[in-house]
Amino acid sequence: MDIATRVYNHKWKIDPIVRSLIDTDFYKLLMCQSVFRNKPDTQVTFSFINRSDKVPLARLIDEGELREQLDHIRSLSLSRGESTWLRGNTFYGKRQMFRPDFMEWFENLRLPPYHLERKGDQYELTFEGSWPEVMLWEIPALAVLMELRSRAVLNDMGRFELQVLYARAMTKVWEKIEQLRQIDGLGIADFGTRRRHSFLWQDWCVQAMMEGLGGSFTGTSNCLIAMRREVEAIGTNAHELPMVYSALAKDDKALAQAPYDVLSDWHEEHDGNLRIILPDTYGTEGFLQNAPDWLAGWTGIRIDSGDPATAAEIAIRWWQDRGEDPTEKRVIFSDGLDVNKIAELHKQFSGRVKASFGWGTLLTNDFRGLVPDDRLAPFSVVCKAVSANGRPTVKLSDNPEKAMGPKDEIARYKRVFGVGAQERIDVIV
Template sequence: MIVNISRRAHDHNWELDPITRSLLDTDFYKLLMLQFIWKHFPRTRASFALQNRTTTVRLGDIIVLDELREQLENTRKLRFHKSELIWLAGNSFYGKRGIFESEFLEWLDKDFRLSDYELSVQDGQISLRFDGLWTETTLWEIYALSTIDELKTRAAMKKLSEFDLDILYARAKTRLWEKMERLRGVPSLRLSDFGTRRRHSYLWHEYVVIAMRDVLGSNFTGSSNTYLAYNHDLEAIGTNAHELPMALAALAGTDDDLRTAQYRLLDLWQRTYQGELMILLPDTFGTTQFLRNAPDWVADWTGQRIDSKDPFVAGDEYIAWLEQRNRDPRRKRLIASDALDVDKILELHAYFSGRIRFSAGWGTLLTNDFRNCDPQGGDGFDPISLVCKLVEVDGRQAVKLSDNYRKAMGPPEEVERYRRVFGLEGIADIPVEA
């Protein structure tokens, strides 16, 4: 595969080129969660809002609001293609066919729509909010993030000549190759692409995924991006995310109901998917309290994804918990997915080898590592920590505590209430990385 990525970037008509080319251009877990929401919460309303945690980068001064609005309007007009729905219906995911119900696919075909949105600039930052039925708002998360990240990239590109672009991509390709060279052939290493939400651009994302497939072979297990999996015959990777326990917690009536909402969600999820797709994501309100209070049947789930905790600490904690519950950790899966790069991936793989089946979901520094690649010496291509999170469910405020004290989201008074209910055991206070 030889792709002149800089020529393609240079020749693109940025004013007309859509960033979101398909509704499949989202993380696979969003589609699984959408089916879950459609099935159990079809009339529930939900709101999502954008937050730039890299506050030193004033996105409102970088991105032209009309260009963002044009991209969002293009996305809102998209519909699922028949060929895409046939692929979802007939393809095997995690070794099983029929994960998507025929009634759900028919709804996607005939009735699915994205909600409207509110867009403005406030204090130099983009203010973007989506309100509507939960089924209409949930998919906006990834579309909004990848769109804004790419518009940020395009704004930086406007300052470069064609020769500058050649240098930019030559440096980025060299860095990608150096990373892949260190990873290929490592025994039992499992890597997947988790980089949609903070990618440099769609074209670069596709280039990286194809390169990973071709260079790493069986070490590369697939992509969380459903559109790239669809187009390039890859495994679509993903199960669920923080949004679901956040929503059930927001709907809880009492503190006791709040405390147990995270487990009610797991029970409903495993019944919905007949015991498939059972990867825990326990850090929504703190991993330590989650494991300590979990019913015994939770230990029968397939594995755990680590998001906001030191993965060495979180992995040891999970292994110890499994052993206390008389489960063999060597039969379970441990997935690290936060702020990963080559050094940490290799260290984690070596550390957990023979103890648990480790794999890495590689995100930002796979699909958007252009640090120090700009030939003009700027930092406009550096990735930022941009999120679009659930903020309200049926008029009730949503909260995420996280294993990192600084990543907590929600109104301050609600965050403090959640901290009283769930406690702070095992929660660290560390800088937030992109």
């Protein structure tokens, strides 16, 4: 190692986990642009939630270190090269995906303050402010907490023990890739930024997918890695749009309409492969039943909760009912995937629809079984909008385990969206 590099590295007070504002999911930037255009003044609160009580984050992670990492993120701004890439690159076959007014705003952005407090063995971490700013905290906040937890566990391991740990993890990923290679016509992307073991590990996984899967690897949701590794940046939209739009709805009628308003705004901005319906925020079945006809003309659907095969069958029937040809439609599976599930879904749906896969936590954080007491196993954390302009948000999804929001509001949403009994499915990651 050269002396200059070493001295340079010594200058860091910390080893920063998130080193770039585009070390985030591509759909965050797409949604951010949409929010910047359509709802720039909405005031939101985002909150970090550890769904896994068994992982005592406040005992594992030093509060000072966590603050240093979060403060470091607040010091970041878009670099010239990153800005050039966002402005000049082709995303989903389209040039100038990000408009000049948005880019100018983004170039001047620093992330807003955070609020951190220890509550027992957990941290309460919240972000308040204007929606387009606060929303960009989600991914880096999750990545920091996940990686600090990894570091806490790795901290008391020897150098060769560490090397062997990573050797085992690499072997595990590679064996999965070798299995995936057997699947004809597979299309799969990395969706694992938010709950990754670490940045370097996600970067390794992406490169392994590139070499191991060739053309079957369609890209990564992580913008920084997409830029560096010269692969496609992948992603469309997420639950936060219907959640905030719905919270802002002034009455039940407006609430029932809100999720379609989201897609109506999206429809004006995007076409082609970016027109992907995320139908499960308040129950897939009702959402599709009540959807306007123009939505059936969209390119596809993303299935992110509940039993994926059931949801895909519902979508296929819905397209058929609306006179659409399902074989022309894209179905993106993105919830709790691992190799066997991917193989099974591909077998069931390839040919019937254009199936593809957004593989998340069990790609970038499958350290299960690699250390005693499974202290590196992934766990379920989220960072969600909990209120908008002072009104609470609600998420139901197709799995009651994933429901969020105040009880009375959940009841109201269930009534408005006509959600009946739902199957409970354990949330692993």
